[in-house]
Amino acid sequence: MFYREAGQFKTSYQSDQAMFPILQDRIGMAVILAVAFIVVPLTANDFFLTSIMIPFLVFSLAAIGLNVLTGFCGQLSLGTGAFMGVGAYAAYKLTTIFPDVNVVLFVLISGFFSAGIGAIFGLPSLRIKGLYLAVTTLAAQFFLEWCFIRIPWLYNDNASGAIEVPKREMFGVIVSGAEATPLARYFVVLGITVFIAFLIANVLRGRIGRSWMMIRDMDIAAELMGIRPLQTKLMAFAVSSYICGVAGAMMVFFWLNAAEPSSYSINLSFQILFMVILGGLGSLSGAFLGAAFIWILPVMLKFIPSAIGLEIGAETVEHLTFMVVGGLIIFFLIVEPHGFARLWQIAKQKLRVWPFPY
């Protein structure tokens, strides 16, 4: 209905291959970015930024990371939490060793450590597929978690066994540590997330993204067409882990302020996996939708009872939240196994062909 595509013709491959070839999509994207960069900072309160927007963006980025591996390259991973942890610990070590270097730079660099480790754990993917591969990544998950506990060097021998984010400034503004304002954190997180999402979108529409999808869709055919399976999968592992690592580092630096090994447990892995599946495998926008659903819904649920005047203990609410989320996950898997991204796609298609049904 809102899509009026008549008259939008392409006279060059450049415009035909653009990220958003339809004018209305470009407008929509511009509106979303304007809301994120202007409207939200102007209107949101600290609670909204800290409890909703920042974690939402962090999880979105992590979900993008996992999506690269699982959604685009078809390799199931249950080790996302640990790879995020690697990023967090790497960034923490870097910024405590070199306190003067820009923390955002370190957050971005920390991803390389998790990329390296991700690639190592990706090695078995050459021979192992599907559920079997989940074992590899589970091994990574538990092994790395164990490392976070057992190697005191990683948390600078802190008595609590946790990493605590020091105060760091960027351009004179405190961006990390307890004193950083939610707004400053928000901008950093938003900036990094949008930046990486944009870059990865580029990769996905080019040769490398295509080679991942070839492996995902039909690995034997891909191989016979000259795609080196190991190289391609390892690259997906590395890129995916890089993004997860950055997300993990952002999680502790700009959101939690402190993190212990259990912050990066298997539960986090599953949480991210849910975001990817419910959002839609193989869709970047799905990562955002999935993160919004899995993160924001429980937050909202916690407020519903008090909002309608019910006096329920915090614990009960917690339990109910678990039930509702679990139930909704099953519900959405049944309704649309391909996730919210597919729902949006269907809706978009409907709008494009409106008033026709197809």
Added chain:
Amino acid sequence: MAGLADTAAGGVDTFPKILLRNAVIFGDRTAVREKDFGIWQSWTWSEVLDEIRKFSLGLQELGLQPGDKVAVVGSNRPRLYWSMVATQALGGVPVPVYADSVAEEMAYVLAHAEARFAMVEDQEQVDKLLSMDGADVPLQHIIYDEPRGLRDYDHTRLHAFTDVQARGEKLLSADAGCRERWEQAIAKGKGDDLAVMLYTSGTTGRPKGVMLTFDNLVISARNANKFDRLDETDEIIAYLPLAWVGDHVFSLAQAYTAGFCVNCPESMETVDVDRLEIAPSYFFAPPRVFENMLTRIMVRMEDAGPLKRKMFDYFMDVARRCGENILNGEDVPFKDRVLYSLGEFCVYGPLKNRIGLTRLKVGYTAGEAIGPEIFQFFRSLGLNLKQLYGQTEAAVYITLQPDGEIYGDTVGKPAPDVELKIADNGEVLYRSPGSFIGYFKNDEATQSTKTEDGWVHTGDAGIIADNGHLKIIDRAKDVGKLTDGSLFAPKYIENKLKFFPNIKEAVAFGHERDKVCAFINIDLTAVGSWAERNNVNYASYQELAAHPDVYGMIEKHVDQVNRDLSREPMMAGAQINRFLILHKELDADDGELTRTQKVRRNFIAERYGELIEALYDGSTSKHTRTEVTFEDGRKGAIEATVEIRDMTPHSAAETVQEAAE
């Protein structure tokens, strides 16, 4: 910027001249687009000039002489259009040929036109032309656009378009003066030079080559542009056969004179998608295209959810009520206006978007009568769809419906500079700047079509209504006369009868008789459901047809038709005097209809001779026996006594009086 072409028109009277001018005044505007290799490849006017110049010089180098004919065969592709102007620049004459015509027919045209060159699209056409070797086709060179599959062919007479261009380019770089000479040659061209020869298939006999001059085309095109305010900002999609005069005028003559952009689709299967992408502002389609569009819209809406369908039906009702009035700029109640704009957002806008007509400024349909409901449907959406009447011999335009003066049963007012008159036998004659100079090598046909003083016979019978609009009633040769001399147009009367849902077929008689009588076939579905509602019992078609109530109903319809006829001075004499309802349905299996469901008048007249006799001998009923073929192929006969009813004709005065009351 708009309308620049007009102001600079003076003295620029041939397409090569116009091309040179367009390359100057529209240099960087897009002249041609073709969807090829997935995107719209575009050429600006100055690029088009370059392409044409190179090709033209290449042709010259191949030996094209002034006056040579160049056959152009293929689908709508830029290079084929360019080859026409390139030919004209050398004083040659392009002869577009229908690409789908069989080899034998094509051979006739090529031989008749004495084409020495052919510009064709691809291997298929090359093969067709090569197969004509040995016949008296004087082809010396064949140039092709699409090289696929042609690599191993003998290239002594065969040339790729690009190779010809390369020859031209070599000429250009070798000889500095060559370019100037080429332009000088163009300057020597005159408006009354032969511009193009278009072969019309004609219903009988061999195709005839209609010779049109530059003046014919250029002036007609300029008039049409002015009439619909078309300028260089417009977009058109070229998808109809390029040998057809319409495409030649829309996609070449008007495009050059107005300077608008011609878009060539990727392939025949992608026309719909390509139209959607381009969203043409000027669009022509024969009625069947609109018919298909409407059918597809309806079929797809059938599959829509109930809510959506309800919304669609509701807003289509609104559109039917006030859409056309709004389009015509008439007064419409405020509430309807609001509803209509709501509908525009919810239904009409998206719908126009899906069929790619969002930017439509003016659309035309012609060729045959378009169903009024189809026509109204598109107009009520806010599409400025109009009808025109034209033919090859007129360089298309004879009459046009002006904006806001749309009447479903007329084809509009005379186009600018066109004079119109109706001959005694009802035939429409016209005299216009577009009138052709004659048929090529067929003086006999020329003389019988075009009078000394320039009037051209259209072959159609028509009448000019009070408001000055032309109404086509029938082919002129089918129009007869009653013994009292009044005009008798059977199809016109039959169509009027068939307008009633209860009447499925009608056959009118009257040529060289003293009065008009008619056979009528009732529509079993419509009359059957009427019978059900009115508790009329019947066992068969025959029984229902003979039912007195049915006769009564049909009588009313016939009376209504007579009343309509009486209002038209030329038709008032041919009112239906007597009629009968046939005891059986006219059936293609019995040879009474053609397979396309058209009435075979002569066959019916013979088969039901005794009934016709009865109609004219004054008897009130007649017993008859008819052989029939049943659905399973068995033969049999049905017998019936058919009642004949008398009608009282209305006098013209009576109707006028009624109107006064």
Added chain:
Amino acid sequence: MNAIVTNEGLPTSEPVTQREVLLKVDNVSLSFGGVKAITDISLDIQKGEIRAIIGPNGAGKTSMLNVINGFYHPQEGTITWRGEERRKMKPYEAASQGIARTFQNVALFKGMTTLDNIMSGRSLKMKKNFFWQLLWRGPAEQEEIEHRRRVEDIIDFLEIQAIRKTPVGKLPYGLQKRVELGRALAMEPELLLLDEPMAGMNLEEKEDMSRFILDVNQEFGTTIALIEHDMGVVMDLSDRVVVLDYGKKIADGPPEEVQASQAVIDAYLGVSH
């Protein structure tokens, strides 16, 4: 090497034109856990020809193709590619050597459009590294466009413009096969292996496909080896035919001769061995 088998009882003939041998298979045997799929087969493929491998179901045709393709490694025998004996190689190396193939049960990338599927055939020829891919604008985009042009040529060639942006999963089977051919063509192979290109097609689709195969052979000079179950199609199409039955070669030569061979007739009629 004489291309003709001169075993007793097999049809023999002189080659029509002696062309350069592109690929040669000598005395190859292949078995899976004791089950023999191919037994001592030798054959060659000459540059520029259309070579057909036919035989009843389970004759070892696809196994043969997989051997040529480097997907299976025969236990015995040698394969010579462009005059050099081929070592054991990874499946992905075949592509860089100039061998492309299609699959018996269409193996398209279901999640992608027709365009992307054919673009994927260009993967090996695209070189821009990860860094440029990240940026997109600039070299990566230029490279993408450059290859898009080649792919559009193929789309044009196969007359599949109308389905350019359709996800392949939604296409009818016949078109999927055509897209798969396009994907293989995009690799610009020297040797094109077609595994039952006409399986499951109706007559019209078969005719179309035959035309495309001939066109590919003539326009691009691509050497083609194809497997077909249906003998009729092959006879019109191929320059030389090799017939397999129960993993053994029973005939090899021009179509007319092979067709006349008693061994072949028996095999197709199912005469017991």
Added chain:
Amino acid sequence: MLYDIFVDPFVQMYQMPDFFLQVLWEGFVAGILYALIALGFVLIFKASGVFNFAQGIMVVFAGLTLVGLHENGVPAFVALGLTIVVMGVLAYGIERVVMRPLVNQPDIILLMATIGLTYFLIGFGEFIFGGEPKRMIAEELWLPTGSTAFEFGERGLVILQHIDIAAAVIAIIMVAALGIFFNKTRIGRALRAVADDHQAALSVGISLNQIWAIVWFAAGLVALATGIMWGARSDVSFALEIVAFKALPVLILGGFTSIPGAIIGGLIIGFGEKIGELYWGGLVGGGIESWLAYIIALIFLLFRPQGLFGEKIIERV
């Protein structure tokens, strides 16, 4: 260092055989429990191809239900019976609400659904029984307590907990019962038919839905047994849920569809873990139990991707 890795542990094994035996016994018991959990997975995977991540929480849920019912005054064995009924209802519910609508979906979707189920059951279980660990009603169910110490060698002492012995016995009975069920009963044979070929099973008139409900019920019973045993050794708590992940390496070793495989895989992992932890774990700071199983499975996978009892896969084109 090399000495610590390659020599010292074996020297210790030799020098302290009683300790080694004790470790082996611990490993055996752990292995039995792993095997029981894996058994639950195998049952469901065999019949429906679903990798049921909720098996872990089903163990917890079964245990909690049992204990919870008893706490509210239901006699122990009545509670046991009621728990079985509850597991049956749960199985039926899962089949109706989760499995049936998701039939023919890709593996990963089904996997996710079982994780969603896990979330639901965690919330549901905590909602009803509260989040605190509970003591298993072992005595009330006439399970033996206490321990027997065997003297071994000169000074050695090997202690066997009675409950562990009981666990081993029950596990063996369970496996035997399942074996009979699968081989001797009509439903059991139907189950195997389903595992082999869904279409074929349908064509002989077996309702897939029925089969699935039965299988989930069987898995629920296995979960109950596991819950009792495990709960008797430690406590019934949600921490048990994590044990479910251990089933994955067990299955990798044993193959996803093999019941004996599950047992043997469980034992290998049980032994491997205990021995690894006690003899090598100290070298790297201990706690390697958390990941050793996966590494064992991983190494194993690289050499035999199809598992101990799986058939070699030939890739076809």
